[in-house]
Amino acid sequence: MGRLSIWLGTALLCWTFQVLAEDATPWGEGYFPNTPLTDQDGQQVHFFDDLIKDKVVVINFIFTGCGDSCPLETARLRQVQQLLGDRVGRDVFFYSISIDPLSDTPEVLKAYAARFKVGPGWRFLTGDKDQIDQLRRRLGLFIEGVDNGRSRDHNLSLIVGNQATGRWMKASPFENPWILADQLANSLQNWKTPSAEQSYAQAPDIRPPSSGEELFRTRCAACHSLGPEDGQGIGMRSVGPDLLGVTQRRERAWLSRWIREPDRMLAERDALAVMLYQQFNRVAMPNLRLNQQDADNLLEFLQQETERQGTLKQAHAANDGAGSAQ
Known part of the structure; x- marks a missing residue:
């Protein structure tokens, strides 16, 4: 009976630690809103259940009428997608969510993706503006006085992460595509594939850029x-x-x-x-x-x-x- 009590006590303690660990991370199921969204093909999805749960993801917010940063950001992520190849949609998932859902219908988003020759595994999403704004706040990608101002300025950061492990980070849309691809495919995946060995003698000369x-x-x-x-x-x-x-x-x-x-x-x-x-x-x-x-x-x-x-x-x-x- 004493052993059973000890075992039950140990099991209860382990379960308590697990609950505390889950409560301690802000990136679990209870943190993310399960925002309903619609992708460029008209498919209905929910943000947590269908898009990020147990996945490595990169998320940004755009609008197709943007004439400055959004095209640049989309082009940069396209480079990252090309570097990752068929891992996108299998190991890593890309999501671009519109901050102007009244204008960015699924049809508009589909045409926008086609102009940039976006490949599989990258979804462009729209939905209810108030719910999308709330999602941006939860992701730390909403700046009061900027994103809700009269102009159409908005936070340019990307957020990349692994929901299963709770590892998340912000990244710049001007980030080197090779660095961002490595973060998504290796650091966040925690793959055990060793890096290819190369000789330092083949490294290019480094010169300060103008x-x-x-x-x-x-x-x-x-x-x-x-x-x-x-x-x-x-x-x-x-x-x-x-x-x-x-x-x-x-x-x-x-x-x-x-x-x-x-x-x-x-x-x-x-x-x-x-x-x-x-x-x-x-x-x-x-x-x-x-x-x-x-x-x-x-x-x-x-x-x-x-x-x-x-x-x-x-x-x-x-x-x-x-x-x-x-």
Whole structure:
């Protein structure tokens, strides 16, 4: 009888610890609202039960009428999706939830996803605005005075996490896609797959980026490549045109204004702006709110990179010619 009492006491203590542990984490079933939502295919789902329970997920909030940050964020996540490949929809799940559900019907969201060539495993969702706002508050992605202000500004953070383990983190939409993909596929999954061994002798030289290069990497590279060395032709950045040589193809004054005021130029029906809009799947160039100095720095970098890669190409051609002559 004494042993049974001890066993029952131990079992009760373990159960108590388990309950306390579950209560201690804010990321369990009792924390998340089970918000009803509708995806781009018209399927009805619930946020906790159908979308995040026991899953590794990345969640962001967008609206398709956004002319600045949302297209950039969607393009960046598209790169992450391509890096993860068929793991998306199997091991990792992407969710983009509209903050403008009155405008963003399932049909509108489906067309938006198609413009960005989004693959399987990524759902675009709409629902009741008040319930979506409450969900954003619970996820820590709602800033009072910004998200409920008169303007259409909103919190740009992503939230990524593993609901089963309770590991969650915020991430920037300007995050390097390789870093974000690694967090989703490895850190949050806690996979035991060892990293591929590579020689440090093959590591590239590290040089401090210029202001223009930093702007390109953080703002432009989600949609644009910069020549063969930067992913041209492998589908990573096919949302917009490759920018190698663009300073030679276009007038500088036009480029400068296009960088700073693409929305106004499209509204004015600028011929070249409209042509690019039509050519690249009707994805509008976002207004990134860059000033004149930013535009000058960016154009200087694009010119320097065009010249640098041109010099490298000539050197490689000369080496190839010398080798064939031997």
